[in-house]
Amino acid sequence: xxxxxxxxxxxxxxxxxxxxxxxxxxxxxxxxxxxxxxxxxxxxxxxxxxxxxxxxxxxxxxxxxxxxxxxxxxxxxxxxxxxxxxxxxxxxxxxxxxxxxxxxxxxxxxxxxxxxxxxxxxxxxxxxxxxxxxxxxxxxxxxxxxxxxxxxxxxxxxxxxxxxxxxxxxxxxxxxxxxxxxxxxxxxxxxxxxxxxxxxxxxxxxxxxxxxxxxxxxxxxxxxxxxxxxxxxxxxxxxxxxxxxxxxxxxxxxxxxxxxxxxxxxxxxxxxxxxxxxxxxxxxxxxxxxxxxxxxxxxxxxxxxxxxxxxxxxxxxxxxxxxxxxxxxxxxxxxxxxxxxxxxxxxxxxxxxxxxxxxxxxxxxxxxxxxxxxxxxxxxxxxxxxxxxxxxxxxxxxxxxxxxxxxxxxxxxxxxxxxxxxxxxxxxxxxxxxxxxxxxxxxxxxxxxxxxxxxxxxxxxxxxxxxxxxxxxxxxxxxxxxxxxxxxxxxxxxxxxxxxxxxxxxxxxxxxxxxxxxxxxxxxxxxxxxxxxxxxxxxx
Amino acid sequence: xxxxxxxxxxxxxxxxxxxxxxxxxxxxxxxxxxxxxxxxxxxxxxxxxxxxxxxxxxxxxxxxxxxxxxxxxxxxxxxxxxxxxxxxxxxxxxxxxxxxxxxxxxxxxxxxxxxxxxxxxxxxxxxxxxxxxxxxxxxxxxxxxxxxxxxxxxxxxxxxxxxxxxxxxxxxxxxxxxxxxxxxxxxxxxxxxxxxxxxxxxxxxxxxxxxxxxxxxxxxxxxxxxxxxxxxxxxxxxxxxxxxxxxxxxxxxxxxxxxxxxxxxxxxxxxxxxxxxxxxxxxxxxxxxxxxxxxxxxxxxxxxxxxxxxxxxxxxxxxxxxx
Numbered sequence: 001x002x003x004x005x006x007x008x009x010x011x012x013x014x015x016x017x018x019x020x021x022x023x024x025x026x027x028x029x030x031x032x033x034x035x036x037x038x039x040x041x042x043x044x045x046x047x048x049x050x051x052x053x054x055x056x057x058x059x060x061x062x063x064x065x066x067x068x069x070x071x072x073x074x075x076x077x078x079x080x081x082x083x084x085x086x087x088x089x090x091x092x093x094x095x096x097x098x099x100x101x102x103x104x105x106x107x108x109x110x111x112x113x114x115x116x117x118x119x120x121x122x123x124x125x126x127x128x129x130x131x132x133x134x135x136x137x138x139x140x141x142x143x144x145x146x147x148x149x150x151x152x153x154x155x156x157x158x159x160x161x162x163x164x165x166x167x168x169x170x171x172x173x174x175x176x177x178x179x180x181x182x183x184x185x186x187x188x189x190x191x192x193x194x195x196x197x198x199x200x201x202x203x204x205x206x207x208x209x210x211x212x213x214x215x216x217x218x219x220x221x222x223x224x225x226x227x228x229x230x231x232x233x234x235x236x237x238x239x240x241x242x243x244x245x246x247x248x249x250x251x252x253x254x255x256x257x258x259x260x261x262x263x264x265x266x267x268x269x270x271x272x273x274x275x276x277x278x279x280x281x282x283x284x285x286x287x288x289x290x291x292x293x294x295x296x297x298x299x300x301x302x303x304x305x306x307x308x309x310x311x312x313x314x315x316x317x318x319x320x321x322x323x324x325x326x327x328x329x330x331x332x333x334x335x336x337x338x339x340x341x342x343x344x345x346x347x348x349x350x351x352x353x354x355x356x357x358x359x360x361x362x363x364x365x366x367x368x369x370x371x372x373x374x375x376x377x378x379x380x381x382x383x384x385x386x387x388x389x390x391x392x393x394x395x396x397x398x399x400x401x402x403x404x405x406x407x408x409x410x411x412x413x414x415x416x417x418x419x420x421x422x423x424x425x426x427x428x429x430x431x432x433x434x435x436x437x438x439x440x441x442x443x444x445x446x447x448x449x450x451x452x453x454x455x456x457x458x459x460x461x462x463x464x465x466x467x468x469x470x471x472x473x474x475x476x477x478x479x480x481x482x483x484x485x486x487x488x489x490x491x492x493x494x495x496x497x498x499x500x501x502x503x504x505x506x507x508x509x510x511x512x513x514x515x516x517x518x519x520x521x522x523x524x525x526x527x528x529x530x531x532x533x534x535x536x537x538x539x540x
Numbered sequence: 541x542x543x544x545x546x547x548x549x550x551x552x553x554x555x556x557x558x559x560x561x562x563x564x565x566x567x568x569x570x571x572x573x574x575x576x577x578x579x580x581x582x583x584x585x586x587x588x589x590x591x592x593x594x595x596x597x598x599x600x601x602x603x604x605x606x607x608x609x610x611x612x613x614x615x616x617x618x619x620x621x622x623x624x625x626x627x628x629x630x631x632x633x634x635x636x637x638x639x640x641x642x643x644x645x646x647x648x649x650x651x652x653x654x655x656x657x658x659x660x661x662x663x664x665x666x667x668x669x670x671x672x673x674x675x676x677x678x679x680x681x682x683x684x685x686x687x688x689x690x691x692x693x694x695x696x697x698x699x700x701x702x703x704x705x706x707x708x709x710x711x712x713x714x715x716x717x718x719x720x721x722x723x724x725x726x727x728x729x730x731x732x733x734x735x736x737x738x739x740x741x742x743x744x745x746x747x748x749x750x751x752x753x754x755x756x757x758x759x760x761x762x763x764x765x766x767x768x769x770x771x772x773x774x775x776x777x778x779x780x781x782x783x784x785x786x787x788x789x790x791x792x793x794x795x796x797x798x799x800x801x802x803x804x805x806x807x808x809x810x811x812x813x814x815x816x817x818x819x820x821x822x823x824x825x826x827x828x829x830x831x832x833x834x835x836x837x838x839x840x841x842x843x844x845x846x847x848x849x850x851x852x853x854x855x856x857x858x859x860x861x862x863x
Contacts, residue, residue, distance in 0.1 A: 044824045048817055052835075055813040062806040062854060069800050073855060097801045209799070218796070265705060272704035279708050299708035300793050311796035460796045470798065474785045481781055485774045515822075517771060 042115035050109040061096030132173045135182040135493045142509035144523030150504040154496035161494040182495040194483025204473035212466030214242045219461045224318045224335045225454040228256035251306035258282045260455040314458035316340040325446040331356025337456045344381040359397040393431040394423030489513040545644035552637035559630035566623030567681035574755035645703045657695030660723040661688040667727030683734040714790035722783040728776030733840030735769035736833035803856035807846040814839040
């Protein structure tokens with residue numbers, strides 16, 4: 001790509017310059033070295049090397065789970081590979097695509113690209129204003145060379161030829177070579193334009209992606225039916241701000257989940273019984289102090305609100321468990337989001353009740369929306385909707401560790417220091433509740449009830465101010481690519497030679513500038529049309 | 541009704557496979573016949589030498605060649621003609637299978653690995669058939685039909701799943717566009733890789749190796765094959781670029797981000813980069829010829845890897861194999 005006077009796909013065949021390297025080189029000063037490295041970096045060979053290196057460098061990130069796309073997978077991987085994980089961690093393999101080495105490769109590639117695009121743009125700009133070059137004296141040696149005899153005089157024939165070439169989109173210039181009039185023509189400047197657009201748009205994509213990531217943010221929140229999400233830092237379960245994010249970027253709004261309606265295949269004879277057909281979240285959004293508005297969010301239909309998009313990414317059940325003390329006073333009554341474990345929404349939940357009872361209790365609960373007894377005597381869920389809901393609970397007492405100031409995972413219960421009071425290893429059996437059932441807790445602690453089974457959705461809020469620009473540049477990439485690959489850049493010449501006997505011979509030839517499979521055919525087509533037109537002209 | 545359509549589809553695909561098998565044998569017999577006949581008759585050389593056709597064609601990359609140029613190629617020797625006709629017949633059944641599967645499901649027939657295998661192989665064979673209008677590439681028949689047969693074999697035995705409704709994430713117009721164009725790109729990459737394999741063999745033969753493969757004498761020379769491969773691969777590359785962009789637009793709708801380095805996204809990117817490298821290699825001294833041919837083959841290898849290994853064994857959001 002270094003040689004800006006060449007078309008993009010010019011085959012750089014001469015080995016002469018390479019040979020020069022071995023000749024005694026002049027001493028290079030610091031500037032000289034800088035120039036040397038710049039030359040090296042912007043050479044086609046280096047660009048190709050970096051491109052292939054980038055492909056190879058992207059592979060490890062697909063073999064090892066990534067923090068960005070699969071954080072739980074990373075935790076799992078580290079637990080399973082205690083010796084390998086620290087080594088990979090050192091080399092930033094869990095964050096491959098933002099790692100120093102991966103960034104270095106693509107940044108070098110883009111520097112190389114810019115170093116190539118700028119001189120080529122300048123050269124192309126000159127070429128756009130330049131006249132087509134003088135016709136070569138010896139057309140025989142060029143591609144598609146063909147001759148015709150002209151019924152018209154030399155000057156007139158060339159004038160007709162010029163018109164013909166112009167109509168076909170050529171830029172033309174008349175010359176006289178060795179006394180013979182000739183027209184020199186060139187077309188396909190768009191090929192190089194497309195090429196430059198393609199490469200510049202790639203830079204545009206990179207910048208837009210960078211800016212979008214820097215000024216944007218994403219937030220996740222689990223919302224139970226009847227509850228709402230508000231677009232503020234405190235409301236999110238997790239929040240990932242960009243580097244240049246400020247709180248001011250959060251437009252105040254709230255989205256309340258009125259209901260979540262899944263549709264499942266309920267055809268008992270179907271092999272896809274229980275498969276999801278549709279998810280619809282009915283929400284009410286309120287922007288600033290404005291009027292509440294009803295809306296729906298579906299999987300492929302995010303809700304656009306205040307410059308953000310709100311996506312429906314997950315759902316499940318959030319059973320409401322009510323716990324009363326021995327006097328019948330309610331000490332706990334709220335929904336807890338259960339994590340779905342399979343397609344039939346068999347789910348796992350952890351409930352922690354630190355206050356209100358004589359002892360702190362922690363509950364490890366399993367929820368079966370449609371409970372069935374398996375051959376092994378265990379419970380399973382056979383359908384994702386609520387046909388025969390059942391909640392089983394193992395209850396522990398002891399210090400839940402919520403008061404020591406260290407954050408604990410709401411979705412995990414560390415039972416090492418706890419005592420099971422109901423469950424497989426306790427005197428009391430595992431507690432089983434259907435909807436509306438209530439049962440006494442062991443040790444006279446009180447009672448527990450399955451009060452209601454609302455659903456929850458997991459909403460993702462995204463704000464990326466540069467997203468549209470990424471799309472625009474991506475479209476430019478595609479447009480530039482198509483133009484640069486499929487528009488032929490070629491030169492074409494017609495020379496009219498008057499022989500000693502006064503007869504006029506026409507010579508045609510072309511020159512490909514880049515890959516141009518159709519050149520020969522194009523030359524003979526021009527020749528044919530030209531002679532046809534001349535024939536008509538003479539007859540009339 | 542659904543069961544009937546599924547049945548028709550399966551019957552059609554098994555019939556197509558049977559016919560492809562015969563076509564594959566015929567194509568291979570043709571290659572061996574070429575080996576036997578090399579230099580023996582002028583007739584073979586005249587009909588098979590594709591090189592002469594290339595001078596025809598016009599400004600557009602894939603435009604029809606002059607009919608005068610295609611005429612002799614359309615005849616060709618007996619085995620080759622039979623093989624090609626059988627492939628076309630098998631393809632008609634194959635396309636029938638694709639349509640019946642679509643009718644059965646009431647949607648586009650490429651929502652799980654079995655359906656994708658079924659449709660993508662139909663597109664690959666379709667591209668192979670259509671490309672003959674532009675160039676006589678029938679000598680690639682063994683490769684293309686053989687590849688499709690293996691894919692269909694694995695697809696029908698290992699990937700088969702019943703017709704099930706679309707999960708919500710796939711309920712989008714982008715399913716139609718994104719996946720179809722990806723398959724189309726795959727078809728062009730497959731042919732490009734096939735040509736590159738022949739190109740490498742041809743280069744070895746020219747260098748005095750691979751002496752045993754006499755049929756190569758009846759095929760175009762290495763540089764000719766390289767040009768043909770290049771023209772097919774750039775078309776594939778444009779489709780692949782579109783696939784990548786369309787995928788990003790869809791990912792933004794469905795998953796809330798246009799690019800998240802999901803394993804499938806990573807491999808689509810890797811493939812794009814390899815073929816971008818291929819195109820640049822053709823303009824780089826020392827990389828034209830066999831090296832760029834290797835890149836084309838590696839690129840197509842990555843496409844196959846992306847569809848099989850990545851789909852089945854890598855964890856990611858594109859988990860729609862249905863297995």
